[in-house]
Amino acid sequence: MEREEKIKAVKNKDKRYDGQFFVAVKSTKIVCCPSCSSRTPLEKNIVFFDTLEEALINGYRPCKRCKPEMI
Template sequence: MTSEEKWKAVSSCNNYYDGLFYYAVITTGIFCRPSCKAKTPLKKNTLFFDNIEDALKDGFRPCKMCRPDLNETTYEPNKELIERAKEIIINSYNKPFNRKKIAHKLGVSNNHLARLFKNYYGMTISEYIIGLRMEEATRLLTHTDIEIPEVALKAGVKSMSNFYKSFKERTGLTPKEYRMKSQ
């Protein structure tokens, strides 16, 4: 995100950006969420921070109006959206993945969804989906006799080479080794 985009968000009190960054005002020593309704500061007095810790470390105090210091679980306008996204993903992780479709369903842009997800969960949507797929694969390898190519398909991975690569990255074993070990 460019600082120009951040500045636009701040000057329009856009809650779309809450949780993605914070801004601090040098002259007052206070930091806010983008959506804060406090008077918009002068651009030259504004600093941007990716997280609360950095703002605090630089000596800024949380604003009493927008309370950027409050726990994200008690105040987070985008939380519901991101949880709905997660729910859709969990229900369809083994089908071909289409982030645009999910974003459209939630009424936000593709990029915005990607950014929020990363911000909340510290990983991309693709990484999250691969994790779900590999979990399902390990479950099938442990509890069924299904052939390995079929396991990959059931877990939602069409390409066998991708399947082997992701599986090994996650478990340190090949699917065959994993199955032998867990039996």
């Protein structure tokens, strides 16, 4: 999946992508599901991970709003 498709999924808060990848925000060190209802981060601050474990290993914590660990 290309970065552009992932960015589009995040901007549209598309639930169909939940579990396919995770969105981490560099400025907050939080990892979310693509459909998270939180404010959409700036593209320059977005990092994508294939698994939640990858994001956690890289120092990100799960979002308290969308709870990606529950997927």
